[in-house]
Amino acid sequence: MYNVSDTIVAVSSPGSGRRVIIRISGPQAFKATGQIFEEAIPRKGNIIVPGFIIIDKDLKIDAALYVFQAPNSYTGEDIIEIHLDSNQALTEAILGRLLTNGLRPAEPGEFTARAYLHGKIDLTQAEAVNEVITCSARLQLSAAQQLLKGKLATMTDNIRLTLLDVLGAIEVELDFSTEDIELVSPKDSIERLETVKKQLQKLLAGSISYESVIDLPAVGIAGAPNAGKSTLTNKLLGRERSIVAEQPRTTRDVLTGILTLQHCRCVLFDCAGLIPEPKGIIDELAQQAAVEALNNAAIVVFCVDLSKKTADQWTVDINLRELIKPNAVIAVATKSDLVADDLLPRRVEQLNVLFKSGVFAISARTDAGLEGLRQKIDAGLIRFATGKASDSAMPTFTEASSSHVALTARHKSAVTEAIENIEQAIGELEQDNGEIAAMMLRAAIGSVSLIQQQHLDEQILERIFSRFCIGK
Numbered sequence: 001m002y003n004v005s006d007t008i009v010a011v012s013s014p015g016s017g018r019r020v021i022i023r024i025s026g027p028q029a030f031k032a033t034g035q036i037f038e039e040a041i042p043r044k045g046n047i048i049v050p051g052f053i054i055i056d057k058d059l060k061i062d063a064a065l066y067v068f069q070a071p072n073s074y075t076g077e078d079i080i081e082i083h084l085d086s087n088q089a090l091t092e093a094i095l096g097r098l099l100t101n102g103l104r105p106a107e108p109g110e111f112t113a114r115a116y117l118h119g120k121i122d123l124t125q126a127e128a129v130n131e132v133i134t135c136s137a138r139l140q141l142s143a144a145q146q147l148l149k150g151k152l153a154t155m156t157d158n159i160r161l162t163l164l165d166v167l168g169a170i171e172v173e174l175d176f177s178t179e180d181i182e183l184v185s186p187k188d189s190i191e192r193l194e195t196v197k198k199q200l201q202k203l204l205a206g207s208i209s210y211e212s213v214i215d216l217p218a219v220g221i222a223g224a225p226n227a228g229k230s231t232l233t234n235k236l237l238g239r240e241r242s243i244v245a246e247q248p249r250t251t252r253d254v255l256t257g258i259l260t261l262q263h264c265r266c267v268l269f270d271c272a273g274l275i276p277e278p279k280g281i282i283d284e285l286a287q288q289a290a291v292e293a294l295n296n297a298a299i300v301v302f303c304v305d306l307s308k309k310t311a312d313q314w315t316v317d318i319n320l321r322e323l324i325k326p327n328a329v330i331a332v333a334t335k336s337d338l339v340a341d342d343l344l345p346r347r348v349e350q351l352n353v354l355f356k357s358g359v360f361a362i363s364a365r366t367d368a369g370l371e372g373l374r375q376k377i378d379a380g381l382i383r384f385a386t387g388k389a390s391d392s393a394m395p396t397f398t399e400a401s402s403s404h405v406a407l408t409a410r411h412k413s414a415v416t417e418a419i420e421n422i423e424q425a426i427g428e429l430e431q432d433n434g435e436i437a438a439m440m441l442r443a444a445i446g447s448v449s450l451i452q453q454q455h456l457d458e459q460i461l462e463r464i465f466s467r468f469c470i471g472k
Contacts, residue, residue: 004077004114007032009098010106011091012081020091022082024103025111029078032101036094037065041080045069053084055093061086075111076118155203159196160448163422166192167441174434186429193429193441197422204415217381219259220294221270222324223303224317228334231364232303233257233270236374261378269293274320291324298384299377300326306347306361307338314354321355327384330376331355337363411451418447 007026013019024033034041038060039051046068052060063084073079082094099105107113115121169184221229237257259268271290278284294300304317321329333351336344344361351359360376362369421444428437 004117007103008106008110009095009103010111011095012111018085018087020082020084020086022091022094022098023079023106023111024081024098025073025075025077025079025106025114026103027078028102029080032098032103033065033080033082035101036097037063037082041065041067043069046072053082053094055090055097061090071118074120075114076120077114155199156448156451159199159418160445162192162196163441163445163448166196167438167445170429170434170438170441174438186432186434190426190429193422193426197419197426200415200419200422204412204419217264217298217384218267218269218293218296219377219381220297220300220326221268221303222274222290222294222300223334224274224305224320227303227305227317228364229270229303232301232332232334232362233268235364235367235370236268259377261374261381263378264381266298266377266381269297274323276316276319294324294326297326299328299330299380300324301330301332301373301377303332303334304351304355304359305335306333306344306351307335314351318354328380329357330373330380331357331359332369332373333359333361335363335365336361336368337366414447414450418444421447 005027007024007028009022009024009032011020012023013021030041030043036054037049037051038054039049041049049065049067051063051065053063054060061084063082066081066083068074068079068081070076070078086094095105112121166189169189173184173186221233223229236259256267256269259266271286271293274287274290275283278287302321304314308314331351333348339347348359348361360369360373362373364370421440425437425440425444428434428440
């Protein structure tokens with residue numbers, strides 16, 4: 001585990017810029033920095049000190065020290081940050097001098113680990129720091145910020161206190177059942193536990209899964225050959241990712257690109273056109289790869305050629321739609337520019353009836369409907385991240401950012417265990433088994449406490465902070 005008695009140093013700024021931040025934390029921060037900084041470093045709270053870093057006797061460069069004196073710092077220790085315009089060679093020279101002055105390189109996540117170990121942040125906030133650093137989209141950033149604000153810790157604190165109250169009431173009942181005192185009835189305890197269980201279930205159901213936004217969700221483009229999938233893919237990505245040709249079945253592999261939307265990013269992929277009866281091993285393998293990819297996607301945009309002459313020609317599209325069972329589907333009627341304006345509403349209505357769902361008319365050639373499609377994909381990905389199943393349940397971005405808490409896999413496991421233990425406690429109270437109910441409540445309290453409290457072994461803490469980058 002981390003040794004918090006020594007002083008650590010690391011570059012805390014991105015490697016791509018000229019502006020470099022070298023962060024130092026620990027009891028020797030002032031002494032070690034003073035040996036390479038030309039000006040005196042006063043100990044009078046949190047200040048900025050301009051001056052020069054001495055590289056060697058012939059070279060010194062402008063720098064500013066951002067000084068944070070313990071305990072009023074991120075880690076709770078003395079912190080000094082060296083801010084300067086530098087290059088890799090100069091940065092390595094400065095680090096070399098600091099290391100010879102008794103400092104050691106920081107491990108991944110060690111600055112945040114020290115903040116946690118010194119009680120500056122709780123474990124849920126520490127995990128949120130890494131998610132803020134690594135996030136790639138507004139939805140993910142918003143989820144991380146809610147965790148960083150301590151919203152999850154506040155919710156679980158209140159739940160834990162309620163469980164402790166109920167446990168105390170049950171234990172009083174067990175200890176003083178023969179005494180002439182007013183006791184809390186099992187019915188009242190059950191009602192409070194039911195309320196807590198619903199709160200935990202709501203937390204679990206309304207959470208944003210980090211796993212679903214850290215690993216970019218996939219959106220697949222599907223449909224019959226020559227339904228306009230490749231043209232649509234290229235238009236959404238803004239570049240020629242898929243081969244476009246009049247000849248059907250020119251896409252034989254799964255082709256991907258990153259699609260950036262208003263609130264999030266996703267992997268957009270175009271695969272081989274689905275066909276009713278694959279002919280030969282090549283077609284079978286292509287179809288198998290396409291179906292597997294589409295079934296694993298967060299959303300499938302299913303394309304139907306609106307320009308087909310008769311409704312009978314859409315029978316093939318309906319049968320192909322049955323081949324895949326994705327999480328969510330957005331049905332789009334492509335090539336709307338090839339249909340006369342006066343016929344367009346009737347054609348779309350025909351597809352609505354045939355597919356038993358709303359069909360969205362678009363044209364990848366004229367851009368008609370494409371902005372609306374992007375918005376539908378964006379909204380669908382928010383539903384996917386928050387676990388909502390329908391449009392009516394889908395929150396707006398503002399609602400998602402203000403009312404939904406992000407849970408990691410570790411959080412979800414603890415909440416699920418707590419719900420199970422509470423359910424068992426309720427069942428035991430209904431059978432008048434107070435002692436067993438108390439035991440199950442202690443287990444539930446332990447599960448809730450694991451979300452943020454410090455009673456975790458060193459291996460678990462090391463796994464949590466090892467996901468961080470060095471310097472954070």
